Amino acid sequence: MATKIDKEACREAYNLVRDDATEVNWVTFKYNGSTIVPGDQGVDYETFKRKCTDDVRLFGFVRFTTGDALSKRVKFALITWIGEDVSGLQRAKTGTDKTLVKEVVQNFAKEFVISDHKELDEDYIKNELKKAGGANYDAQTE
Helix, strand or coil, X not given: CCCEECHHHHHHHHHHHHXXXXXXXXXXXXXXXXXXXXEEEECCHHHHHHHCCCCCEEEEEEEEEEECCCCEEEEEEEEEEECCCCCHHHHHHHHXXXXXXHHHCCCCCEXXXXXXXXXXXXXXXXXXXXXXXXXXXXXXXX
């Protein structure tokens, strides 16, 4: 059965993360049968990481604040999580299903496809976002 996405509900969740007036820093998009729908949302990145279990596949849209003493910047990451215990067929479908998510989640600095918990490390993600961000003024203090 072809995967569908609840665009309107997913767009609302996506906009919560992008809105500076909310405290929501992340949202997940999960499978409800063959439809991608908004999942959990929250403020703490550690809580997001706990949603990434070995038996699920999900998409996460996460807000990070990067920068240095001179300049703080908000960067967004699109994270595709595929747990170790997800079947080969579901793994393969996740790649094509991501195009549906990208119809809603259009603004992000970097995209990640992760199935190893170590790669979910907040410092690793922030460092990758910093590299993707262009100008880096941290070198002035080194």
